[in-house]
Amino acid sequence: MAQKNFTTDVVIIGAGIAGLWLHNRLNQMGFHALLLENKTIGNAQTLSSQGIIHGGAKYALNGILSKASHAIGDMPARWQACLAGKGDVDLTQVKVLADHQLMWSKQQLSSKMVSFFASKALSSRMQNVAKLDQPALFQDPKFKGALYRLEEPVLDITTVLNALAKPWQNRILKIDNITWQKSDHQVLSLLVNNGELGIKAQQFVLTAGEGNQALLDELAIKKPVMQRRPLQMVMCKARDPAHSLPAIYAHSLGSGSKPIATITSHLTDDGNIVWYIGGNIAENGVGKSFDQLTVEAEQLLHDILPWYEHPELEWATHDINRAEPKQSALSRPDTAFVESKDNVHIAWPTKLALAPDLADNIIEKLKGSSLMAGKHEEVTGLPTATISPTLWDSKFK
Numbered sequence: 076m077a078q079k080n081f082t083t084d085v086v087i088i089g090a091g092i093a094g095l096w097l098h099n100r101l102n103q104m105g106f107h108a109l110l111l112e113n114k115t116i117g118n119a120q121t122l123s124s125q126g127i128i129h130g131g132a133k134y135a136l137n138g139i140l141s142k143a144s145h146a147i148g149d150m151p152a153r154w155q156a157c158l159a160g161k162g163d164v165d166l167t168q169v170k171v172l173a174d175h176q177l178m179w180s181k182q183q184l185s186s187k188m189v190s191f192f193a194s195k196a197l198s199s200r201m202q203n204v205a206k207l208d209q210p211a212l213f214q215d216p217k218f219k220g221a222l223y224r225l226e227e228p229v230l231d232i233t234t235v236l237n238a239l240a241k242p243w244q245n246r247i248l249k250i251d252n253i254t255w256q257k258s259d260h261q262v263l264s265l266l267v268n269n270g271e272l273g274i275k276a277q278q279f280v281l282t283a284g285e286g287n288q289a290l291l292d293e294l295a296i297k298k299p300v301m302q303r304r305p306l307q308m309v310m311c312k313a314r315d316p317a318h319s320l321p322a323i324y325a326h327s328l329g330s331g332s333k334p335i336a337t338i339t340s341h342l343t344d345d346g347n348i349v350w351y352i353g354g355n356i357a358e359n360g361v362g363k364s365f366d367q368l369t370v371e372a373e374q375l376l377h378d379i380l381p382w383y384e385h386p387e388l389e390w391a392t393h394d395i396n397r398a399e400p401k402q403s404a405l406s407r408p409d410t411a412f413v414e415s416k417d418n419v420h421i422a423w424p425t426k427l428a429l430a431p432d433l434a435d436n437i438i439e440k441l442k443g444s445s446l447m448a449g450k451h452e453e454v455t456g457l458p459t460a461t462i463s464p465t466l467w468d469s470k471f472k
């Protein structure tokens with residue numbers, strides 16, 4: 076028996092984008108939902124993300140509109156509605172880093188790709204940028220390739236976390252550990268911090284990202300199984316903030332079906348701009364030493380932006396796993412994922428952009444489980460969880 080016991084309608088474990096979005100929606104709908112976090116809000120994949128609200132164009136580079144690009148196609152509009160205060164969560168205080176992204180290729184694209192990008196299916200998502208409208212970095216006469224504009228915003232993730240956490244902050248609690256209390260079929264309650272406090276709930280949702288696997292093991296739930304797809308991301312910034320890198324949000328295209336590099340730009344506390352680089356360089360960078368990867372990344376910048384003389388740079392790298400439901404051959408899942416085992420719902424959004432879709436799917440499942448909104452005393456005796464510092468502030472000290 077715990078020293079203190081509380082009840083709630085839903086316990087959600089893990090305060091990344093998936094847990095926060097769902098938590099915000101459930102509380103707004105009149106349910107009492109508690110979100111439990113064992114580190115800091117956003118610390119794992121969410122604050123490692125590039126903040127791109129994908130609309131699927133990136134997944135159409137092989138000239139085919141794949142299942143992934145269909146599933147995610149509605150997401151930019153869904154987030155835009157929230158940014159405008161007309162969506163299912165209030166993101167009006169979120170900082171939009173860019174209202175669109177660019178996609179460039181050093182060479183002109185093949186006529187097949189040009190007609191595919193101009194096709195009815197894609198023309199609403201991407202447009203060719205005329206030379207005069209190109210941003211300064213691409214105005215150089217030596218740039219003779221193709222430049223497209225994608226209608227996909229890039230968001231400052233710290234402000235997203237703040238916007239989602241603020242309204243129900245007193246229900247987002249920092250815990251150290253959990254012990255489950257089960258009957259034959261169901262989870263009844265959990266004890267936190269070595270039995271210091273007990274929480275009883277009707278439904279439990281696991282949105283712990285990579286932490287879901289350990290929770291499934293503790294609960295002896297054998298399926299779903301999780302996969303990890305590792306990345307080593309690269310970051311650079313000018314040594315001298317007076318010669319800062321320009322802000323760009325862009326995918327560099329080669330001949331393959333994935334961008335060679337995706338660059339987003341983020342402001343440090345001292346007003347310097349960090350280029351955060353993902354794409355093939357981060358996939359192929361796994362296991363490489365810092366020296367090897369940063370030499371390759373510097374070479375890559377010369378290759379993809381050969382006309383641009385960048386300032387002297389300072390580098391950092393970041394190892395992070397993407398956590399997802401297991402797919403054959405470690406491929407990328409196409410959609411948000413939730414599977415239920417009695418009153419435990421196991422979820423991975425698989426993309427930041429898909430968090431609204433994931434929340435819809437979980438809410439459907441909860442409604443199907445005849446969840447009832449009850450009146451509950453607020454939990455006391457646990458601290459509220461705080462928001463994680465940004466990667467730029469922790470990596471470039």
Ligand SMILES: Cc1cc2nc3c(=O)[nH]c(=O)nc-3n(C[C@H](O)[C@H](O)[C@H](O)COP(=O)(O)OP(=O)(O)OC[C@H]3O[C@@H](n4cnc5c(N)ncnc54)[C@H](O)[C@@H]3O)c2cc1C
Nearest residue numbers: 089091092093113119120121124125127284286426427428
């Ligand atoms: C480098 C990188 C770049 C990306 N860029 C993009 C992008 O630009 N656009 C996009 O759409 N997607 C992107 N993604 C994917 C996206 O970031 C993830 O799909 C999404 O953030 C996953 O969110 P989540 O809430 O499921 O998990 P996480 O953000 O990993 O959160 C899980 C939380 O659970 C907590 N936790 C774990 N175990 C426990 C426990 N036992 N008890 C309590 N709490 C626990 C963790 O501390 C963490 O806070 C990117 C991913 C990576 C790795």
